[in-house]
Amino acid sequence: MSFRFNFSVLCFTSEELEPTENESTVQNPVDKYDSLNSLFQSDKQPFIPPSELVLNNLIDILPSTLIAERIFFSTCEQSVLYKRHLSDVKFQLAQEDNLLETNYNEGTRILELTADSDIVQGVYEGGLKTWECSHDLVEFLSKNIINLDFEGKKILELGCGSSLPGIYILTTKNPFRVDFQDYNKQVLKLVTIPNILLNTLLCPKTKDFFNGTTEIDVPEYSNLLDQVKKSRFFMGDWSGLTDIINLNSEQEKYDLILSSETIYNTDSLPKLYNVIKYSLKRPSGVAYPFFFIMHSYFT
Template sequence: MSFAFGFNDDDISDEEVSQNLPKQDEASTASKVFQNATSGLDPKFLPQIHSLESILSKLVNVRITFDNYITPVGENVTYRRELYDIKHQVMCEDDEDGKQDDVVSNILMGDDNDLDLKRNIYEGGFKSWECSYDVVDYLAQNKDSLNKLHTILELGCGTSLPSCQALLQRITRSEDPIDGFKIILSDFNYEVLRLVTIPNLIIHWASTLDPEFLQELCDTSVEGSDDGPTLRNDEIILSQKLIDRFISDLRNKRIELVFISGSWGQEFLQIIERENIDLVISSETIYSLETLPIVAETVVELVGNGCRALIAAKNLYFGVGGSVAEFVSYIKKKNREDIKIEVEEVNSQLKRSLISIEKV
C-alpha cells in the first residue's frame, strides 16, 4: 500500500483509522451513496453551470456591506459579506417579487440565527467555517505553487474565502498574464453563489483598487448630477460600471470564473470532465456520513486524473459523524495504489487538519 498517514495527534492514530475502516458491504453501500447522490433531490439541485455575467445580472445596484477578518493562525486579511446584509437583500427582493415561500429566503429569514444545516436543502453555505481560514493561510503560504496552476476547483465553496485568496493572488501578481487561470466554484445552493460567493470575490478584487476610483465605480447617480451615494469603507455598490470593470479586469488578466450550482455526484463529474483541473480545494465538506463518500469519490476520481486535492476539515464533527479518520479510511479502502494521502494537523484548539491527496 502506498498510503502515507501523517497524523500528529494520538486521538486519531493509524490503529483507530484501521478500526474504523468500512467493511466490504459498508464500502459498497457508501459507493452507492455516491452513485445515487442526486436521486430524490428536487430538480433544482441537479448540477448546472452558470456564467458570471448571468449571476451578476441579478445583482445590479445591490449595496454590499462586509467585514474584514484576519485569519487567526496565518494573519491573512479576508473580506466577508455580512450575513445581515444578505438577509436585507433577500427581504427587499421578497417585497419586490411578493414571493415569501422560497426555501432559502425562509431559511435566511427564519428565527434560526445560526443557519443550521437542513439536509438536502441548505448545507451551510452562507457562513464562513473555521477550516476555510486554514486553506486561505495555506494558499497564502504557497503563492509560488499557486502561481503555476491553470485551473482550480473549490468544492462546496460557500463564502469562497480560499478562492477569494487565489483570485487576489492572481490579480496582484506582477507577471504578465500569459497563462489563463480558471476558478470553478461549486455549491449546493444557487442562492449561496449569488448572494455570498460572487459578492465576496468582488469585494476581494475591489480591495486592490484605488479607493477614489472605487468610489467612482460605485456611483449609481445619473451622469451630471451631484447626488452620488455616500459609501462607508465597509461598503461597495455593484453598479453596472463596477460590474463592467470587474469583468474587463478579469478578462485582461485572463482569469475565468465558472459557477456550478447543485449537488456533487455523477452528473457533476460529467460537467467537469473536460476541465484540466490542477487543484481541488474543499473546506468543511466531510462533516456528515452522507456527504463524506460523495466528496471522497469525487476527489479520488479527480486525483486519479492527475490533479491534487486539499481538503480542510475538523478532526471530528460531533453529532453528524464525519471525521478526518473516516475520510482517510474511506479513501484507503478504495485500494488505490496510485494515490497518496497525507494529513497535517493545524495548530488550533478545536482540532483541525489539512488533508493532501495526490497521484504518485
C-alpha cells in the first residue's frame, strides 16, 4: 500500500508468514532488490549479539534535567508527542566519557560516527537520529486509529530509536505492553527510555504545555522506574533476537510489530522478516514495517 510519494508501508498478517515448503525462498523475499546494496557499501563489522537490557535503577540513565522538544505532525495535529533533543543526548554522551578513566569507549565512538555518518553497519545503526519514516508511521497509525484495536495488546517496535510510533500507541490506546528494540545500548538508555518518560510522566498531554524546546526537571520518583519496567528492552542484532525474547507460546507472541526506517541494506531484510515471522501471534497478528524506497532503483 503506497503511503506517500517516497515512502511505503507493508502490512504483514501472521497468515501470510506461514512456513512454506521452500523455506530458503521465503527467507529472502527481496532478491530482486540486490542491486541496491551497492549504494550502501561499508566496511563490515562483527554484529553485536542480541541481549535484553534489564533496568534496576535509572541513576546511570537519567540526568537531573532533559531538553525536550515538541513533535509536530502534519496530518494529526491532535497528537502530542515529545522527544529528547539530540544536542542534549550528545552532551550526556560527552559528559559520561569525561567521567570515565578510559580515553576511548562506546560513547566517544558514537559521537564520532554521528559527526561523519548516519550509519556504520555493525557499529552504529542510526538510532540517535529521528528518521522521517517514524513520523510517517505515527501519522499512519493516527489516521487509522479508529480501525486499529490496541487495547490490551502486546506490541514490539523493532529498530525503535526515538520510538515515536511505539510511544504513540503506549500513550493513546492502553496496550497491555509495548516492548522496544534497538541495535545500540546507548540509544535505548539515552533516547528511547527518556522519550518514554517524557511522554508518560514528565510532560502533560496538553497542546499548550510548550511548542518548541524546553528544559524538563527529572524528579527522583520511583514511579519513573515503574513506568519503564512495564516494557522490555532489547539490543543488538536481529539474528537470534527471538531466542532472547523467549516466545514459548502463541499467547506470548506480539499482536502488532512496528518498524520504521530500519532497512538500508537488503542483507538485513531476511533478519527482519524472520523476527516478524517468528514473533507475530497467529492468526491475528499484524506487522507494519515502514521504509524508504528509492523508486529509480526499483524499476
